[in-house]
Amino acid sequence: MVFIPKHIAVLGGGITGLCAAYKLTQLGHSVRIFEKDSSLGGSIKTELSEGYLIEKGPNSLQESEELSNLISELGLQSERIEASTTAKNRYLVKEGRLIAVPMGIGSFIKTPLLSWHAKLSVFKELFHKKKSRKNDLSLADFVRDHFGDEILAQAVQPMVSGVYAGDPEALSMRNAFPRLLEYEENNGSLILGLIGASKRKKKTAKSGPPKLISFKKGLATLPEALASQLKKESILLETTVTGISRENTWSVTYTYLGSEHTESFDSIISTLPAFPLSQLAFDKLSTHPLSVLSNVSHPAVTSLFLGFKRSAIQHPLDGFGALIPSREKMNSLGILFSSSLFEGRSPKDCACLTVMLGGSLNSSLALENESVLLNKVMADLKQLLGITEDPLFIRKTLWPKAIAQYNLGYETMQKTFQAVEEAFPGFYVGGQLRDGISVPDCIRAGFKLALKTDSELAFKNK
Numbered sequence: 001m002v003f004i005p006k007h008i009a010v011l012g013g014g015i016t017g018l019c020a021a022y023k024l025t026q027l028g029h030s031v032r033i034f035e036k037d038s039s040l041g042g043s044i045k046t047e048l049s050e051g052y053l054i055e056k057g058p059n060s061l062q063e064s065e066e067l068s069n070l071i072s073e074l075g076l077q078s079e080r081i082e083a084s085t086t087a088k089n090r091y092l093v094k095e096g097r098l099i100a101v102p103m104g105i106g107s108f109i110k111t112p113l114l115s116w117h118a119k120l121s122v123f124k125e126l127f128h129k130k131k132s133r134k135n136d137l138s139l140a141d142f143v144r145d146h147f148g149d150e151i152l153a154q155a156v157q158p159m160v161s162g163v164y165a166g167d168p169e170a171l172s173m174r175n176a177f178p179r180l181l182e183y184e185e186n187n188g189s190l191i192l193g194l195i196g197a198s199k200r201k202k203k204t205a206k207s208g209p210p211k212l213i214s215f216k217k218g219l220a221t222l223p224e225a226l227a228s229q230l231k232k233e234s235i236l237l238e239t240t241v242t243g244i245s246r247e248n249t250w251s252v253t254y255t256y257l258g259s260e261h262t263e264s265f266d267s268i269i270s271t272l273p274a275f276p277l278s279q280l281a282f283d284k285l286s287t288h289p290l291s292v293l294s295n296v297s298h299p300a301v302t303s304l305f306l307g308f309k310r311s312a313i314q315h316p317l318d319g320f321g322a323l324i325p326s327r328e329k330m331n332s333l334g335i336l337f338s339s340s341l342f343e344g345r346s347p348k349d350c351a352c353l354t355v356m357l358g359g360s361l362n363s364s365l366a367l368e369n370e371s372v373l374l375n376k377v378m379a380d381l382k383q384l385l386g387i388t389e390d391p392l393f394i395r396k397t398l399w400p401k402a403i404a405q406y407n408l409g410y411e412t413m414q415k416t417f418q419a420v421e422e423a424f425p426g427f428y429v430g431g432q433l434r435d436g437i438s439v440p441d442c443i444r445a446g447f448k449l450a451l452k453t454d455s456e457l458a459f460k461n462k
Contacts, residue, residue, distance in 0.1 A: 005029050006457050007264070009252045011241055012271035014042025015439055016431035018226040019070070019446025020269050020453075025230060027454050032263065033235045034254055036276070040227050040235070043402075044439070046218030047395065051347035053218050054305045056397040059336055059354060061219065063211045064440040066447060074225040076215065083212040083341050089319030092158060093328050098315070098384055118150040122191070130188040138408060139177060140168040146190055158323035162334035164437065165301050165359035165403050175414065176406035212320075214342050219439075243281035244268055250426055267453050271431035271446070274298065274404060282424065289420045292412060296433070298401035300366035301358045304377055305338070307393030310351045314386030317351060322384065326361055331376035333359050335384070350392065353381070360405060370396045403437050428453055 006029045010017045013035030021031040039045070043057035060083060061067060071080055090101040094113055102108040109119065125146050139160065143152045152168065160166045166176075173181055183193025201209070215221035227235065236256055243253045250265045270277060278293035321336040336354040339346040346352040355377050358366025365373075374394065381387045417429045428449055435445035 003028060003458075006266035007032070008453060009034065009244075009250070009263070009265040009268045010271065011252075011268065012042070012273075012431070013037070013040040013235065013237070014271055014431065014442070015044060015223060015226075016042075016435075016442040016446040016449070017269070017271040018223055019443050020271065020430075020450045021234070022226050022229055023447050023450035024454065027450065029454065029457075031230065031234050032252075032265070033230070034239045034241050034252070035235070035237050036240055038238055040237070041220055041223030043399070044219050044223055045397075046220035048217070049395070050307075050393055051350075052305070052307050052352055052393055052395075053345045054395050054397075055214075055218055055338070055354070056303065056305075056395075057399075058219055058439055059338065060212050060214050060341060061439050063213050064444070066444050067440050070222075070443065074222075074229070076221065076225055079215045079217065079221055081214055081216055081342055083214070083320075084343075086318045087212055087320045087341055091319055091322035092154065093322060093324045093330070093384065094154065096328065096383055098322050100319075113154060115150060118148065118154070121148045121151065125191055126189050128184070128188045128190070130185060132185050133173075133181065136172055136174040136408060136411070138169050139171040139173055142173050142177075142180070143168065146184075153327055154325055158325045158334070161326065161359050161361055162323040162356060164405075165299050165333070165356075166405055167360040167407075170297075170360065170405065170407040172406050172408045172410050175410040216344060241272075241276075241280065244427070245283045246424060246426065267426045267428070267457060269428045269430070269449050269453060271429075271449075273401065274433055275401065277429070277433070282420075289423070290416060290429075292416050293433070296410075296413060297360065297405040297407055298403065299358060299360040299363040299405070300398065300400050301333075301356060301402035302366040302368075302373060302396060302398045304355045304357070304370075304373060305352060305393075305395040305397070306355065306377070306381075306391040307346055307350055307352045308387065308391050309389060310349050312387055312389035313351055314388070315384070317385075321354075324380070330380045331365065331373075332357055332380045335381070352393070353385075355381070358402075366398060367400070370394070404432050406437075426456075 008024055008029055008031050010021045010031055010033045013033045017033055021033050024031050045056040047054040091098040092101055092113055099113050102111045128146055140152055143156050157168050160168045180190060183190050187193040239254050239256045241252060241254045245251045250268050251262050253262045274293040274296040278291050282289050317337040317340045319337060321334060323334045324330050324332055333356040338354045339351045417434055421427060430445040430449040431442055435441055
């Protein structure tokens with residue numbers, strides 16, 4: 001069979017779109033990336049200012065096999081750095097003070113984070129009966145069934161709010177945490193399921209558990225390296241796609257430099273966020289086939305990056321950071337000890353913190369102005385970390401529509417993706433909306449989209 005290179009449109013220049021374009025280029029196809037922003041990388045944005053390295057989106061990556069291979073292919077091994085050994089330490093807030101998360105059975109028994117009743121519920125969970133659930137349920141109800149209310153409030157809720165900006169009462173088990181349902185069905189106990197999965201990983205892992213990594217110049221190193229592998233003319237920034245249509249080939253209509261253009265393609269890959277995808281016109285239809293995506297929740301999240309004199313912070317900052325349960329009635333979702341996590345994040349004799357606010361439980365707070373947020377955050381930091389002076393450096397980043405929430409009923413969205421792909425052959429959807437919200441999930445999704453597109457184009461040519 002003779003290989004015939006194809007011309008493929010990639011809507012969205014985040015990490016999923018970049019990985020799809022990179023892989024398609026490797027496979028011999030030509031691509032065109034359409035990106036509305038003035039830069040590539042999506043939520044991965046790094047800024048260097050006054051000796052501080054600010055991560056405006058994700059702050060670290062858990063190294064997956066796909067990510068490790070990609071780093072090697074892009075020649076980034078010398079730029080890759082691992083998190084400090086203290087990053088394994090995590091803190092939770094209880095009754096207004098930081099308490100280290102227990103890392104073993106001994107420390108778990110002694111920890112003041114949980115009552116004896118809650119600790120006993122963890123041991124009882126080992127005998128939880130197997131279940132095959134016919135109906136979906138929320139993460140909160142699932143955790144209550146296995147561990148009770150205290151574990152939910154003290155551990156699970158702050159983790160979900162701090163990491164995913166989510167609400168455990170709304171998040172869908174079937175869509176957001178399907179693996180936990182598998183553990184329940186196969187083992188009964190989640191703890192036994194997690195232990196079994198960990199053992200299987202150790203058997204197949206080449207070098208131990210996944211590492212927490214970044215790059216010397218920050219995470220933006222990765223999308224920049226991917227973009228460098230593409231032809232400059234294949235990337236259109238500050239471009240808005242207004243519609244797509246299909247006759248003998250696909251066409252993309254877009255606005256660039258103030259004027260409208262149309263270009264033909266053999267296939268289209270969309271990695272767009274929910275709202276622009278919901279507004280995308282297909283084949284000049286009066287309706288938008290993906291309009292249901294306008295219902296996807298994207299709570300606002302703000303990060304405040306703060307630089308201090310190291311001497312102004314009494315806490316040793318010996319860990320990854322701290323998560324704050326909502327029942328503590330504080331303003332912050334969580335605090336990252338950014339200068340402790342990786343080297344080179346702050347000037348000499350200084351330290352930096354990244355504080356997250358907003359999320360599903362308090363989205364409106366993220367929309368407050370900088371001075372209001374700073375006053376609220378400093379009240380938390382003075383209490384938790386013993387900070388005695390105002391910050392030397394401040395950088396506020398607002399994400400008005402942050403992480404897509406896989407809430408109850410999200411299977412409607414997943415079914416819509418499948419239905420639209422079946423109705424419009426040659427159009428593919430993937431990324432954070434469909435394949436998981438973490439950066440490694442999105443990298444994997446980009447490669448999967450590229451391989452699926454290449455395979456189906458090759459099949460058509462037979």
